[in-house]
Amino acid sequence: MFCQIYFLIFNCIIIKINGVNIQEENLMNMLFGRQSQYNALITPIYNLSEPLDVYFGLTLAQIINVYEKEQIIKVNVWLQLRWYDYQMKWNPDRFGRLDSIRVSPELVWTPDLVLFNNGDGNYEASYKSNAVITSDGYIQWIPPAIYKLTCTINVQYFPFDEQRCELRFGTSGGSATQVRFGWYATPNSMELSDYVPSGIWTLIDAPAEIRTIQSSESPYETRSEMVFFMIIRRKSLFYTVNLILPTMMISLLSITLFCLPSDAAEKMMLCTSILVALVFFMLLISKILPSTSLSIPLISKYLMFTFIMNLLTVFLSVLSLYLNHHRTSILTPVPYWMKIIFIHALPTCLFLNKPYENSHSNRKRISSINSPILLRKMKIPQPDLPNEINYLIEQFLEISNDIKYLSKKIQGDTEEMKIFNDWKYISLVLDRIHLFLFLIVTFIGTISMLLQVPKLFEVHQDSLLTPQTTTSSYSLNK
Structure with missing residues (x-):
């Protein structure tokens, strides 16, 4: 009984489908027929x-x-x-x-x-x-x-x-x-x-x-x-983490150059390593961005700015090494105007201690030993003195020439050391000046470039508008 009912329903469905297909075929013939x-x-x-x-x-x-x-x-x-x-x-x-x-x-x-x-x-x-x-x-x-x-x-x-x-x-x-x-x-x-x-x-x-x-x-x-x-x-999260932050860290790495002694040759090696890293990032950005001359990307400007600051660091490092080695090797005295500016005036402004000068006391001590009055008194024989004392005086007078030579040698070494210390201190003052200039210019340059970016701190989400999906809402722009 149930099988007959299912069979009748199935036949009705087949007949209806065939009827629909026939109606569609008739409609297609009417619309697109000959x-x-x-x-x-x-x-x-x-x-x-x-x-x-x-x-x-x-x-x-x-x-x-x-x-x-x-x-x-x-x-x-x-x-x-x-x-x-x-x-x-x-x-x-x-x-x-x-x-x-x-x-x-x-x-x-x-x-x-x-x-x-x-x-x-x-x-x-x-x-x-x-x-x-x-x-x-x-x-x-x-x-x-x-x-x-x-x-x-x-x-x-x-x-x-x-x-x-x-x-x-x-x-x-x-x-x-x-x-x-x-x-x-x-x-x-x-x-x-x-x-x-x-x-x-x-x-x-x-x-x-x-x-x-x-x-x-x-x-x-x-x-x-x-x-x-x-x-x-x-x-910008991907580029900030992988491009901008490393560039800023490399830029700040230049500050470590000033922690090295002014006469350290390793400063040049560190400077050139930083320059090579900056050139690598500039080449990486040029591979991403289109080759256009209409506008320069802001990050390229920042990299060029950092590159120029590091070039200035290399120049001043070379100048510092030149003052430490060349001037001291030929014993060129420090000019008076440089002493006034770099030894007496600038150290106070740069929070540096002035060099301690003890050359006057040393000179006074040496002059007291080589006093002509003392030597003249010792050359005059003293009859009241014992023979042993007179013998010691004679021996002392014999080696007085050696003492004079040694005193002149010590005085000359002291003058050379003073010249060396003056040039070394001037190079230290130049390093400190460069440190302050680097910090100020880098900070101002970074802030000014960030302020040029419009809507930098605005957070945008994908705009999902709610469309009118009803089939009857058709409008015509007259």
């Missing part, structure tokens, strides 16, 4: 005095990649098209209440939409999906597409840059008198209900507009364009 005289190449305009209204929208699915060097952006979008074809109407009651059918887009007229700012030569949709025709004559077509569009990439504030790119759609041959664009569902905006956020770029806004462009040459025709904008901002 007797219909329908031509998919002719624009379905019922009244030649009025243009065909094409409701157009764009759904952004994903920002696949941004090629900075080629200045091309690859996106995944869905085109939303709807228009009225007066030849596609039928009475649903005549065809088993069939109110919609799906047909290949080659069978019906479709707008020849192209992306004007295309970057790879594929101007049309990559996949031709089926078009949905309703009984009231409206045709809906939603093909997917992956476009590569050209966009001028402004890298002046890299990696805190913000880009504004546009997708310009229009008909390849139709004028505004034949085709007129209107909004599909979301007016003045791109639909973002299915947008997948990117890990590199933040979508701030996606406005849209309809442009009417008039030709500057005869016959002065006008054409309409649908322009969709993408305002995106780069997520």
Whole structure:
């Protein structure tokens, strides 16, 4: 009993499906058969005095990649098209209440939409999906597409840059008198209900507009364009951790140069190592950014600024070594004006202790030993003294010449040491001056470059607009 009931139900379903297929076949013959005289190449305009209204929208699915060097952006979008074809109407009651059918887009007229700012030569949709025709004559077509569009990439504030790119759609041959664009569902905006956020770029806004462009040459025709904008901002965390922070650390590493003694030759090795590291980062940035001369990236300016400061460090390190070795080797006395500036005036301002001078006391002690009055008294014989004392005096007088020679030698070494210490102290003062200049200029330069970046401390999230997805909310921009 139950098997017979199931068999009857199954037969009814099969009969109904076959009936629907027959009704669809009859409808297709009526619309696209030999007797219909329908031509998919002719624009379905019922009244030649009025243009065909094409409701157009764009759904952004994903920002696949941004090629900075080629200045091309690859996106995944869905085109939303709807228009009225007066030849596609039928009475649903005549065809088993069939109110919609799906047909290949080659069978019906479709707008020849192209992306004007295309970057790879594929101007049309990559996949031709089926078009949905309703009984009231409206045709809906939603093909997917992956476009590569050209966009001028402004890298002046890299990696805190913000880009504004546009997708310009229009008909390849139709004028505004034949085709007129209107909004599909979301007016003045791109639909973002299915947008997948990117890990590199933040979508701030996606406005849209309809442009009417008039030709500057005869016959002065006008054409309409649908322009969709993408305002995106780069997520700078990756570049901050892997590029900016190492650059700043290398810049601050130059401070350790001043911790070394002024006559240490290792300063030159450390300076050249820092310069090589900065050159490496400059080459790395040049591989990422486009080769443009319109603007210099801010990070390149900062690297060049750090590079110049390190070059100045190398120059002053060479000067310090020159003062320590060359001037002391030829025993060139320090000029008086340098003593006044670098030994007496600047050390107090640079928080340095003045050198301790004990040469006067040493000179006084040596002069007391070599006093001519003392030697004259010792040369006069003293009859009251014992013979042993007179003998000791005679012995002392014999070695007085040796004592004079030694005293002159000690005095000469003291003068050489004083000259050496003066030049060494001047090189220390120069190192301290360079340290203060390096800290002040680096701090001011870093802060000024950070202040040039617009909206540096603003946090943006991907804009997810709530589109109007109802099928009845179609508006036309008059």
